[in-house]
Amino acid sequence: MAPTLAVFKLASCDGCQLTLLDCEDELLALAGEVDISHFLEASSAVAPGPYDLSLVEGSVTTAADAERIRAIRAASRHLVTIGACATAGGIQALRNYADVDEYRRVVYAHPEYVSTLATSTPVSAHVDVDFELRGCPIDRRQLIEVITAFLAGRKPDVPDHSVCFECKRRGTVCVTVAHGTPCLGPVTHAGCGALCPAYQRGCFGCFGPSGSVNLPALIPLLRRDGLDDDAVERFLHTFNAPAFDEFTEPGKSDESHETGKEVRK
Amino acid sequence: MTHRGSRVLHVGSLSRVEGEGALRLRVHDGTVTEARLEIYEPPRFFEAFLRGRSHTEPPDITARVCGICPVAYQMSACAAIEDACGVSVGPVIRDLRRLLYCGEWIESQALHIYLLHAPDFLGRASAIDLARTHRAEVERGLRLKKAGNSLMELLGGRAVHPVNVRLGGFHRVPTRAELRPLQEELKQALDDAWDTVRWVAGFEFPDARVEADLLALAEPDTYAIEGGTPTVLRLDGTRESFPVRDFTEHVTETHVAHSTALHSRLDGRLHLTGSLARFAISGARLSPVALQAAVAAGLGDPREGAVCHNPFRSILVRAVETVYAVGEALRIIEAYEPPARPYAEVPPVAGTGHGATEAPRGLLYHRYELDADGVVTSALLVPPTAQNQGAIEDDLRRLAQRAITEHDPDDDELTALCERAIRNHDPCISCSTHFLDLTVVRTQGGCDA
Numbered sequence: 001m002a003p004t005l006a007v008f009k010l011a012s013c014d015g016c017q018l019t020l021l022d023c024e025d026e027l028l029a030l031a032g033e034v035d036i037s038h039f040l041e042a043s044s045a046v047a048p049g050p051y052d053l054s055l056v057e058g059s060v061t062t063a064a065d066a067e068r069i070r071a072i073r074a075a076s077r078h079l080v081t082i083g084a085c086a087t088a089g090g091i092q093a094l095r096n097y098a099d100v101d102e103y104r105r106v107v108y109a110h111p112e113y114v115s116t117l118a119t120s121t122p123v124s125a126h127v128d129v130d131f132e133l134r135g136c137p138i139d140r141r142q143l144i145e146v147i148t149a150f151l152a153g154r155k156p157d158v159p160d161h162s163v164c165f166e167c168k169r170r171g172t173v174c175v176t177v178a179h180g181t182p183c184l185g186p187v188t189h190a191g192c193g194a195l196c197p198a199y200q201r202g203c204f205g206c207f208g209p210s211g212s213v214n215l216p217a218l219i220p221l222l223r224r225d226g227l228d229d230d231a232v233e234r235f236l237h238t239f240n241a242p243a244f245d246e247f248t249e250p251g252k253s254d255e256s257h258e259t260g261k262e263v264r265k
Numbered sequence: 266m267t268h269r270g271s272r273v274l275h276v277g278s279l280s281r282v283e284g285e286g287a288l289r290l291r292v293h294d295g296t297v298t299e300a301r302l303e304i305y306e307p308p309r310f311f312e313a314f315l316r317g318r319s320h321t322e323p324p325d326i327t328a329r330v331c332g333i334c335p336v337a338y339q340m341s342a343c344a345a346i347e348d349a350c351g352v353s354v355g356p357v358i359r360d361l362r363r364l365l366y367c368g369e370w371i372e373s374q375a376l377h378i379y380l381l382h383a384p385d386f387l388g389r390a391s392a393i394d395l396a397r398t399h400r401a402e403v404e405r406g407l408r409l410k411k412a413g414n415s416l417m418e419l420l421g422g423r424a425v426h427p428v429n430v431r432l433g434g435f436h437r438v439p440t441r442a443e444l445r446p447l448q449e450e451l452k453q454a455l456d457d458a459w460d461t462v463r464w465v466a467g468f469e470f471p472d473a474r475v476e477a478d479l480l481a482l483a484e485p486d487t488y489a490i491e492g493g494t495p496t497v498l499r500l501d502g503t504r505e506s507f508p509v510r511d512f513t514e515h516v517t518e519t520h521v522a523h524s525t526a527l528h529s530r531l532d533g534r535l536h537l538t539g540s541l542a543r544f545a546i547s548g549a550r551l552s553p554v555a556l557q558a559a560v561a562a563g564l565g566d567p568r569e570g571a572v573c574h575n576p577f578r579s580i581l582v583r584a585v586e587t588v589y590a591v592g593e594a595l596r597i598i599e600a601y602e603p604p605a606r607p608y609a610e611v612p613p614v615a616g617t618g619h620g621a622t623e624a625p626r627g628l629l630y631h632r633y634e635l636d637a638d639g640v641v642t643s644a645l646l647v648p649p650t651a652q653n654q655g656a657i658e659d660d661l662r663r664l665a666q667r668a669i670t671e672h673d674p675d676d677d678e679l680t681a682l683c684e685r686a687i688r689n690h691d692p693c694i695s696c697s698t699h700f701l702d703l704t705v706v707r708t709q710g711g712c713d714a
Contacts, residue, residue, distance in 0.1 A: 009284075009285060011307040011309060012332075013331050013332040013333075014283050014332040014333055014693075015331075015335070017332075018425060019332075019425060022410075022425070024407040024411040025407075027393075027407060028396055028404070031396070036393060039391075040285070041281065041283065042281065042392065043390050043393065044390045044391065045390035045394065061307045061309075092307075094310075095310055095313075098314070103310040103313035103314070104310075106310075106313040106316075107308065107310055107312050108308070109519065109520035110520045110522070113520060113521075113522045114308050116308055136329065136426065137423075137425040195422045195423060195428050196428050199428055199436045200437040201429075201436040204325065234319070238325075
């Protein structure tokens with residue numbers, strides 16, 4: 001029997017599961033190798049678990065989703081999270097530094113109708129995860145590699161070096177060295193193929209931190225290249241905010257918690 | 266056993282839509298008393314956390330509202346912030362933006378036609394299932410979708426959340442030589458788009474009619490995509506326009522208990538945006554090749570007043586729009602000369618800016634207030650599905666009522682009909698709704714379940 005594949009979505013933009021449908025050249029071949037048992041965006045045929053491989057997009061932002069992810073884990077032989085929301089809490093984790101009640105009042109006329117947690121957390125904060133695929137959005141080639149590896153029972157070949165390696169491999173001139181452009185490439189996980197520098201802009205960290213990160217060494221460079229403290233803060237606090245927090249200087253990290261408290265007043 | 270009488274039908278998970286939602290249908294003594302599209306997509310609070318960001322940031326940030334139409338978010342954000350700052354971009358940048366947007370239209374319309382919508386007409390659960398009997402057609406759909414993605418990847422860097430868009434234009438513009446190889450793929454895509462029109466024209470369409478005003482952008486000389494003036498075709502046939510800056514005076518949002526998407530009304534009435542609305546408002550400005558496609562699809566000639574009100578036939582309009590978008594992409598590439606600069610400077614000015622563009626599934630409005638340093642002090646995003654939600658519910662209610670009156674379907678059949686009715690509108694539940702749960706509440710006599 002073909003192994004079963006399931007795709008689930010929590011709070012997210014759908015972009016990472018769309019990446020699977022964007023594998024136009026591989027989609028039908030893949031569908032021949034697996035039994036797609038649960039993938040609501042693509043199919044109205046839904047089969048119950050257990051699933052050999054479950055891909056989960058999105059972060060946990062409601063009590064119901066916290067329950068749901070436990071059920072998904074229980075029904076999955078292997079659970080792989082796809083994208084910045086599922087691996088780091090995503091852009092919606094910006095609420096973690098603010099007062100979610102105030103957010104609710106700003107966006108909704110009837111905040112009492114909206115049920116949400118005060119935080120957006122990665123799937124790994126709730127259940128064991130077998131593999132985390134980075135990116136906002138994930139990269140199509142890496143997704144195919146991860147699915148193929150799990151189906152073959154081997155470890156995915158997804159190196160955790162930084163975007164800088166990919167720039168060198170691509171032959172892109174360093175935007176920081178040549179143009180003084182602020183770039184998070186030195187601390188950002190590879191996978192996109194060093195896209196932003198190839199388009200003459202600095203990396204903005206949408207794949208989250210790479211394997212060995214020295215953020216304190218990068219920050220003076222960002223300041224040298226024209227970012228003030230607020231801009232550095234925003235640069236790091238966008239698509240993978242909580243993931244980069246781990247690597248900020250201890251003092252810096254405390255400061256951001258303080259900021260969070262002030263907003264709550 | 267008869268199903269007449271009263272019941273509540275609840276569909277807890279809608280499939281083949283973008284995002285997650287549910288449907289609740291209440292039937293009392295054979296009358297549909299309530300049809301509720303429940304959007305339970307968790308709130309993500311974009312409008313709250315955009316405050317305090319630099320005016321340069323919303324194009325990258327708001328792209329993350331939707332993985333299916335990120336370009337629409339980037340383009341509406343740029344238009345609104347450039348409006349606030351009093352900057353207008355030159356014709357080459359406008360063309361390049363339209364080219365990128367054509368990529369998204371081709372990708373998204375092909376996704377909807379082949380992967381989400383066509384399986385309904387052929388009684389299949391998915392495109393993968395459909396490929397067992399219609400392999401060549403599904404391969405054609407994927408090829409067409411890929412052509413849209415190739416365009417987005419070249420011009421935007423990648424198909425989901427492109428990196429190359431910035432205020433005032435692009436970080437880097439392509440050379441003529443870089444764009445040229447796309448022409449071959451797009452010529453094939455034009456054939457594929459035409460074959461798509463012929464294919465979907467052969468489907469069977471139930472009779473139906475949306476009873477809502479239609480709202481789309483209009484431009485004097487072209488089919489509006491990346492800008493234009495909001496224009497309404499009312500049910501009584503009258504037309505009127507209003508400036509983008511007056512959008513929220515006409516389209517008002519209310520918050521209902523069953524949905525995390527806000528409900529909109531246009532001057533107090535239900536309205537629909539998207540393919541049907543665009544075709545009704547701007548159809549006469551389609552290119553000659555797209556007008557031919559409209560006639561071949563059986564939609565008639567919009568220059569002679571042809572309008573399509575049948576939501577089941579929206580797949581035909583999407584196919585025609587795909588022919589148009591591929592043709593536009595080829596036209597822009599053919600005429601392209603790189604601009605002197607990839608972007609116009611957009612220095613901040615304190616003020617408010619408005620921007621609206623045509624996302625594949627309808628009009629997307631953004632408003633930003635900036636302070637003198639360019640810091641965003643407030644943001645408002647009005648996505649198409651939030652606007653369409655009321656009209657979709659009304660459509661559902663009427664279709665369900667007709668089915669119950671005519672042949673009293675069982676719950677499974679009614680569920681399938683409701684899911685189809687929702688997919689007709691290509692709702693994006695991630696922007697505002699995607700997965701439908703249907704609850705039918707059936708009650709009898711004075712007893713309400």
